[in-house]
Amino acid sequence: MAIDAMKSMEILSKFESGEPVTVAFYYPDQNVMKSLNSIFAKILAKMDFIYLLDTLVTIQREIIINAAKANAKRIFFQEEGMDITDPMQYAQGMARFRNEIVGELETIREKLSKSSLRIRVRIQKTPKGAVINVTNNTPILPEELDRIKLRMEKARSFNDFSEAYEEVYDSTEGAGLGIVLVTLLLKNSGIGVESYKISSNGTATNCELLIPNELRPQEITTNIKQEIIRQVEGIPTFPKNIIELQRLCHDPDSSIAEISNKIMVDPALTSEVMKLSNSAGFITSKRVENVNEAIMTIGLKNLNAILMAASARQILDKRFSKFEQIWSHCNKTAYYARLLAMKFRLQKIVESVYLAGLLHDLGKIVLLSTNLELTNWISEIVNNRKIRTSTIMEEVSIGISHSSIGELIAQHWLFPDYLTQSIRQHHSPLNCPEEFRDQVNITYLANMFCGVESKKYDYFYFEGEVLERYGITSVEQLQKLHQEISNRLEPESQT
Ligand SMILES: [Fe+2]
Numbered sequence: 094m095a096i097d098a099m100k101s102m103e104i105l106s107k108f109e110s111g112e113p114v115t116v117a118f119y120y121p122d123q124n125v126m127k128s129l130n131s132i133f134a135k136i137l138a139k140m141d142f143i144y145l146l147d148t149l150v151t152i153q154r155e156i157i158i159n160a161a162k163a164n165a166k167r168i169f170f171q172e173e174g175m176d177i178t179d180p181m182q183y184a185q186g187m188a189r190f191r192n193e194i195v196g197e198l199e200t201i202r203e204k205l206s207k208s209s210l211r212i213r214v215r216i217q218k219t220p221k222g223a224v225i226n227v228t229n230n231t232p233i234l235p236e237e238l239d240r241i242k243l244r245m246e247k248a249r250s251f252n253d254f255s256e257a258y259e260e261v262y263d264s265t266e267g268a269g270l271g272i273v274l275v276t277l278l279l280k281n282s283g284i285g286v287e288s289y290k291i292s293s294n295g296t297a298t299n300c301e302l303l304i305p306n307e308l309r310p311q312e313i314t315t316n317i318k319q320e321i322i323r324q325v326e327g328i329p330t331f332p333k334n335i336i337e338l339q340r341l342c343h344d345p346d347s348s349i350a351e352i353s354n355k356i357m358v359d360p361a362l363t364s365e366v367m368k369l370s371n372s373a374g375f376i377t378s379k380r381v382e383n384v385n386e387a388i389m390t391i392g393l394k395n396l397n398a399i400l401m402a403a404s405a406r407q408i409l410d411k412r413f414s415k416f417e418q419i420w421s422h423c424n425k426t427a428y429y430a431r432l433l434a435m436k437f438r439l440q441k442i443v444e445s446v447y448l449a450g451l452l453h454d455l456g457k458i459v460l461l462s463t464n465l466e467l468t469n470w471i472s473e474i475v476n477n478r479k480i481r482t483s484t485i486m487e488e489v490s491i492g493i494s495h496s497s498i499g500e501l502i503a504q505h506w507l508f509p510d511y512l513t514q515s516i517r518q519h520h521s522p523l524n525c526p527e528e529f530r531d532q533v534n535i536t537y538l539a540n541m542f543c544g545v546e547s548k549k550y551d552y553f554y555f556e557g558e559v560l561e562r563y564g565i566t567s568v569e570q571l572q573k574l575h576q577e578i579s580n581r582l583e584p585e586s587q588t
């Protein structure tokens with residue numbers, strides 16, 4: 094692949110001058126997709142649309158996978174000696190193709206490499222905006238094109254993804270789902286359905302997407318979203334004893350005995366402080382047995398973070414369902430975040446990223462409590478289709494993501510800006526203001542490492558620009574860093 098070598102400055106100046114930036118390949122493996130994502134990131138940043146990155150990456154992934162499938166289909170029919178234009182043979186061949194190849198596209202990779210079939214992505218700046226053309230050199234059959242257009246038309250009538258649930262779930266060809274997803278993303282992002290065109294000229298198929306200079310987003314409003322906003326408004330404020338404790342933590346005249354006595358009045362809080370102090374990797378040789386010891390070991394700044402997190406969790410667990418799994422994931426993220434901050438010599442933010450880790454997914458508690466079935470369905474789709482983040486799927490299905498719900502809760506509780514930003518952008522670090530970049534990046538990285546461990550993400554998913562900031566330039570280096578911090582995890586907190 095030549096694109097890795099292509100310097101980002103070169104790509105940008107080429108794009109800026111109106112010259113097309115072109116990438117051609119026979120199979121969209123992770124390296125190809127990663128390079129394309131980084132080109133998209135640079136171009137969108139230039140257009141001041143970096144927040145569109147996940148949307149664009151998801152749309153392009155759908156388009157490119159379809160182009161690869163179309164090429165694979167041609168090879169399959171050729172190899173089997175079947176005539177793709179004969180309706181009978183087409184039906185038989187397609188049934189076999191779906192069973193044997195789709196989902197296992199990798200099996201045909203070798204044959205694709207030996208064929209003359211290629212996919213070409215061409216990005217060009219025009220007066221209207223950036224135009225991305227994805228071309229594969231096999232023509233689409235007229236009836237296939239008609240079917241896609243019909244499905245796109247149908248997809249336009251859906252307001253959100255959950256509305257399409259029945260319809261796409263039953264469809265025999267998984268393709269229906271992709272079309273609905275792309276259409277809703279186009280609508281929701283403001284790129285617009287009319288900016289996407291598919292055509293065929295008898296020798297090739299082309300998908301054109303215009304990212305217009307001006308966007309017209311259509312906000313998705315669902316009943317669930319309304320319900321969630323109502324729920325967040327009804328969340329109680331922090332209890333007085335916590336606010337008083339936080340004041341004591343900041344007061345140089347207060348004593349540890351005074352603070353620990355105040356904590357011990359509340360048994361639930363005491364147990365949470367003990368649990369977090371013991372699980373968060375602060376302890377080097379032995380477990381802490383009481384609150385006094387806990388404070389001595391972790392220090393007042395970390396205690397303050399634990400108090401805030403424990404209190405937030407208590408309030409949410411009482412009001413919504415208890416999701417132990419989410420909190421233990423947050424504990425691990427927090428631990429990784431601390432280690433990463435130390436590793437990158439960002440001493441000033443060690444405690445703040447720890448707290449951000451502890452609370453980054455709090456929006457999920459509200460989301461899951463409001464509609465567990467739908468939320469599970471969303472994560473199933475995210476995993477199956479290898480979408481980089483659940484955020485955009487939540488946005489097109491519910492109208493709001495767990496990150497944005499988290500932001501609403503953070504604002505409701507008057508959290509400091511760095512914390513609100515870390516919660517809001519923990520899946521989209523490139524969107525955050527410069528001021529909070531390190532806090533957001535570290536929370537993002539820690540969460541990504543957890544995602545790799547739970548097989549949700551791959552090292553290829555990591556945002557290149559975030560990694561570059563900390564001098565990580567290869568997957569090997571990233572893997573090594575992960576290994577290093579996970580080795581330091583105590584066995585008891587490995588959940
Ligand atoms: Fe998250």
Ligand SMILES: [Fe+2]
Pocket residue numbers: 422426453454540
């Ligand atoms: Fe998370």
